[in-house]
Amino acid sequence: MSRKTILRYTSNQRTNHWLVAIVFFMAGLSGLALFHPALFWLSNLFGGGPWTRILHPFMGVVMFVLFLGLVFRFWRANYFIANDRLWLRRIDRVMRNEEEGVPAIGKYNPGQKLLFWTLLLCMLGLLLTGLVIWRAYFSDYFGITTIRWAMLLHALAGFVLILCIIVHIYAGIWIKxxxxxxxxxxxxxxxxxxxxxxWYREVTRDEAPQPPIRKKG
Ligand code: HEM
Known part of the structure; x- marks a missing residue:
């Protein structure tokens, strides 16, 4: 079984990923409940309005910390390499599922890499602005103008993060x-x-048949 397949994610990596996904949905749904009155009904999932308001920032912090686990595990594989630029230029062929002229890529394609760094940016933005607007603990340290900007940027970062995850899920399903x-x-x-x-060549290199060792003499 293991000779025929290749390990892509260890159980720790998978656990980390799915914990992030679960907490993302909890933080996202509670955030949407607070974002607009039309979505306030979502607060029923978290025990009503006051509980949603109390819990949402904690969920956000948990999501950030768990996401850092993914960053430490995957940042190296998300570095851009030489072939990535050409792959991006030929994105139309990738979209059409054509293989000709599309360069070979590493563990992640440049689309995944761009998404990875955008996720990190959104997470950092959400954390920093979230602390500023966290009334119970930190808002007293900031002026009203800073708080208003932070609210706007918090909503923007949340919006971009949700869009990114929609794309991420779609791409995950698209690539069977x-x-x-x-x-x-x-x-x-x-x-x-x-x-x-x-990536395939890299992980299977060790298995490549070695040249025979010649005996001296
Ligand atoms: C139901 C929701 C989700 C699904 C179905 C899903 C699906 C996947 C799949 C299939 C992969 C493997 C891609 C590959 O190996 O080529 C992956 C990787 C990954 N996912 Fe998710 N995911 C979800 C939610 C999330 C969330 C909420 C985050 C972070 C906010 C996230 C961050 C990542 C990261 C960082 C990777 C590694 C790829 C990379 O580093 O570029 N995922 N996901």
């Missing part, structure tokens, strides 16, 4: 085998070669 990789940890060799050829 990705969700299963995040659920079970392994991918087929064919999947790895087709979608992330450089």
């Amino acid at each position: 085998g990705s969700v299963s990789a995040m659920m079970h940890g392994r991918v087929s060799r064919a999947w790895a070669k087709k979608h992330h050829e450089l």
Whole structure:
């Protein structure tokens, strides 16, 4: 089984990812409940308005801390490499599922990498602005103008984060085998070669037949 498949995510990485996903939905839904009266009914999920207001910032902090776990695990694999620029220029071919002329890529494609860094930016933005508007503990340290700007930027960062996750989920479903990789940890060799050829070559290098050792004399 393990000779035929390749490990893409360890169980710790998967647990970390799905915890982030769960807390993201909780923080997102409670945030939307506070964002607009038309969405206030969502606060019923969290025990009503006051509880939603109390819990939302804590969920946000938990989400940020768990997300940092993903950053420490994956930042290296999200560094841009030489082929990425060409891949982005040929994005139309990628969208049409064409393989010709599309350069081989590493563990993540440049779209995933851009998304990764945008997620990090949104998370940092949400944390910083969230602290400023956290009435119970920190808002007293800031003036009203700062608080108003922070509220605006908090909503903007939340909006971009939700959009990013919609794209992320769509892409995960679009590339068959990705969700299963995040659920079970392994991918087929064919999947790895087709979608992330450089990564495939890297992880299978050790298995390549070694040149025979010649005896001296
Ligand atoms: C129901 C929600 C979600 C689904 C279905 C989902 C699905 C996936 C899948 C299939 C992968 C593997 C992609 C691959 O190996 O090529 C992945 C990776 C990843 N996901 Fe999610 N995800 C969800 C929510 C989230 C959330 C909320 C975050 C963070 C805010 C997140 C952050 C990441 C990161 C950082 C990676 C690694 C990819 C990279 O570093 O570029 N995911 N996700």
